[in-house]
Amino acid sequence: MAPDSSAKLTPPVNVRFTPQVVEFNEMTEPGCYITDQGSLFRVPSEALSAGHSPRITLVSKDVTLVTRISDNPYAPISKIREWAANADLVVNF
Numbered sequence: 173m174a175p176d177s178s179a180k181l182t183p184p185v186n187v188r189f190t191p192q193v194v195e196f197n198e199m200t201e202p203g204c205y206i207t208d209q210g211s212l213f214r215v216p217s218e219a220l221s222a223g224h225s226p227r228i229t230l231v232s233k234d235v236t237l238v239t240r241i242s243d244n245p246y247a248p249i250s251k252i253r254e255w256a257a258n259a260d261l262v263v264n265f
Contacts, residue, residue, distance in 0.1 A: 189242065191259045196236040199228075202245050204252050205238040210264025212252065213238065214245040 192201075199205065202217040219228050230236055241255045249265070256263045 189255070191255075191261075192240040193237055194240070196230045196232075196238050199238065199240075201240060201243065203240045204242040204245055204247055205240050206252075206256055206261050206263070208237050208262070210262035212249075212265040216245045 194200075196205075196207070199215060200220065202215050202220060205213045205215060207213070213228070215228060218224050239259065239261055241252060241259065241261070253263050253265075
């Protein structure tokens with residue numbers, strides 16, 4: 173059986189993934205996000221769909237910026253740490 177080409181995969185080593193910085197409450201794409209404090213959030217597509225659980229909420233008096241480091245919310249921790257280091261992001265996970 174041929175692999176499903178429509179599935180989003182973690183970028184291969186030779187493909188450059190450009191990290192995207194957004195406010196936490198403005199995340200619209202699934203993936204792995206790292207906060208400016210180095211915390212990791214895995215955001216599956218279900219978490220972004222209205223009316224579905226789990227819904228992700230962060231309450232803070234300050235604006236929290238997150239960097240989308242991968243489009244795959246289930247990417248291995250070792251790879252996420254590598255990509256974060258390559259993007260000069262703090263890692264606290």
